Amino acid sequence: MDLKLLSAIGAAGAAGGDVIGVEDVFKTYVYTGNGTAQGTVQQIVNGIDNTGGGLVWIKNRGQNVSHMLLDTERVDGNGDTYELKSDSSNAQAGPYSGMNITAFNNNGFKLEGNGGNTNENNKEYVSWNFKKQEKFFTICTWTGDGNTGRVISHDLGSVPGAIFIKKISGSDDWTVWHRRLNEGTNPHTKKIYLNGTDAEAASTNDFTAAPTSTGFTLGNDGRVNESSSDYVAYLFGHEEAEFGPNSDQKIISCGSYEGTGSAGLSVTLPFELQYIMIKNIDRASTGWFIFDSMRALPVGGEDFALFANVNGSETSWGVEFIDINATGFTLKTVGNDDTNKNGDTFIYIAIAAETGKTSKVPENASDVFAMDYGNGSTTIPAFDSGFPVDFGLLKRPASSTEWSATSRLQGPNYLVTNDDSAEAAGSAYVWDSNVGYTAVSWADSALLSWMWKRNAGLDCICYKGTGSARTIEHSLGSNNVPEMIWTKKRNNTGNWHVYHKGLNGGTTPQNYYINLNTSDAQTNTAIWNNQPTSSVFHLSSDGHANSNGDDFIAILFSTVSGISKCGYHTCGAGNVTLSMDFSPRFLLLKNISTGSTPWVVIDTLRGITASAGNTPTLNLSGTSQQSNYTWIQSISSSGIEINAGQGDRFSNDGDDFIWYAHA
Template sequence: MAYTTINKSKDYFETKLYVANATQRDITGFNFNPDWVWLHNRIQSVNSMLFDKVRGATKQIHTNTSGAENTDTQSLNAFISNGFSLGTGWGNSASGNNYVSWNWSAGNSSGSSNTDGSITSTVSVNATSKMSIVKYTGNGSDQTVGHGLGVVPSMIIVKCLTTAHDWVVYHQGLGNDKAIAFNNYNAEYSATAWQSYTPTNQVFYIKGGANSVSQSGDFVAYCFADVSGYQKCGTYTGNGNADGTFIYTGFKPAMMFFKKTTGSAANWQMWDNKRDPDNPVENAYHIDSNDADGSPDQDIDFLSNGFKIKSSQHHLNNSGTKFIYYAVAEAPLVGTNNVPCTAR
């Protein structure tokens, strides 16, 4: 039974929908102060934007490109109590367009110095929900970086901020000798990015050299560890059947994304319980593209204790293929308050 110390997932993560109005405005109503905010236009084919409190408001990066960080003072221009502020630029400029924001708590901080690794990092961490934002400067050599979680990370998403380079993802389901890009739909690849070492409860390993996660320049890393009943980074194997695989997580998902790891190219897929409040969950957002919402032939069901694939499409259910996923809870199966979760 997946008991958890987190009875109210909305204290740490929430998906929020809003409609752009092209005026300075605040998006509020969270149970926490968002530290990592991911914005997506559901109507138009434009780049999604990621902001975090460690890099600072107005500093944006895109999941679907290899581009460096850039600044837009009229995008997300402030992190405020229980929310964030938007200017008249990207994220709010297309008046009447529907947007979604995915929002995480990571300690409500612009970060503090962490000297656990061989190079000093700046870390903001939520010790309860096990999510941290890490900024560090690579020097081109093999190094270790402190992540602040206090436990071994299950997934690390790294982006170079200074120059244009692919996103690099570590996932425990791939192991320490492989990586996968976030900004394209290519399969996993053999990599020395992590020096072939598994992260510890204090640091993760980065390999030096050009086009690496330790080249000269600034980087951001988003780090996650499994939390029973709240957050899971796992794997499943497709069966190629429209009545697909059931994957146990120990909670009802609020949001999840996953990726086919081998074989023919396939997009990263993301779903949530706000754009699709009922099953089937079918408004898949492609993390690695600038597409608007919608892949109606790629359905899943969110259940009280996990999720079930409801499509034979190779992007999410190719027979015999391994998929990696990240899922965060709407509600645990059973919390410490002994209240069971109900299915949809």
């Protein structure tokens, strides 16, 4: 089918009022090449529908080979794509039969061949897939006419935040327009080159007027509008609030900041980012940095960069460049020319992370929660999930061993849920996979991992304590209030502290907490200051979860219909029914009235047996191996029934319990 017709079909679908999440229009996908010869095929299934148009930008992570930009507008009649390289001024090359991308699919794209830029055997690659979507991204092509004032119409449906233009029929630089060139005043009077390291420079014949929501105006420079030459432009949106579960969120931002030369500069965004490209526009010999959270963008660890203008391999130099949070990012480098030189202006293009705030509400629980025994692979993933893992718990159920808790934001580090120890380094905890995590031989078939993806029911936040009462923004989304929160000091010893909406029987629960790493009952101390809302959670000046200068992590849980639920109940003399509107695969249960009671963990992978059967039960606050108990009366499509008279760990008459379940 003609690609122009496919584009029209895609635009019509988008105009129909469908909810569009960031996961529908952008995806960072990492893969290992399998090309041993021309004609070798690899299907990349990333969930992006490219049949309506799009761009796939690919880089070999470990070798000095060029970036490869392949799009739906530059395809020959056989489906073969023409190559462009962001680090080169060369004309497009190809197409090469049976090489690079040979099909743009409704769930990704098809690679063929063994080219080093896209699919060489056993080489590691990253791909960034931009879907053609109104208010987010689009592509234009034209043939130059040499006339100043040439208007190129576009279908972005909004004023662009940035435009990349490349002559494809001949050699010339990539010309970039960005809304914050010239400090945002008449930015069309300046230009900068994507394939170079120069600072911004005056321009009179690249762009001759400010872009509008329907077109952009060109001069007659050979880079953009030489007579009879052919061109492509990539247009990026800017902060249009039309995405996410309520179609009111912004998912792309084209902005700027002024460097201070000191660590701690905060840059505000309307979202937590997953991808960012940064360029110093005041200083030459500076590159176009690309960071993304799939390859590594931890809070408090080294960040791995690629450069759009250089064919070099991925590197971190052992440096932490930025820390991300729910409202933007913080610069961590001191005086770095490329990201934080004092007084210099930096432009960026940032794309929102997949969170409850920016993604569609999950329809299938298996898309956001999985359990798996390890396979002992030293190549990621040792645990298979089917999705990018953001938070994981690990335990050997049949052994007396500690629990580990780790998250993408922590990078190669972990905490232990059954004690108060500080975060420890764990090089096995790697995250650069779209279908699992971890790579180490000891992650064998005796080790079990429970894995979550961030969504409306689960969020992860790293923050630094201040010692003063405050609020911290989260990304569960405006439809979801945190109903359970775990906090833990990362850099020092300290208990895990838990907020749950059912503390104190659900009355002023913010005045109570309970420890995750002990068997204690709830404690009447107000470390939360107030109940959470759909945008923030509260911390008091109490040092348990907010000591000045300490680094913390918070894991937030919420109810999502058919997916997850936080609940509480008081036991009576009879059986207790936990109503969930789903059949749980995972249940966490705690008696908050009586001390010396475990944090009970059961799941369907190890087995939940009703009636008189034994259910293998673990304790999240202890190291003991699982034990069998006959405490489950029944399990159904709407929840679990607990037998009466099972003692204080399960159903003690008169005691209050809190719980969390996942389908």
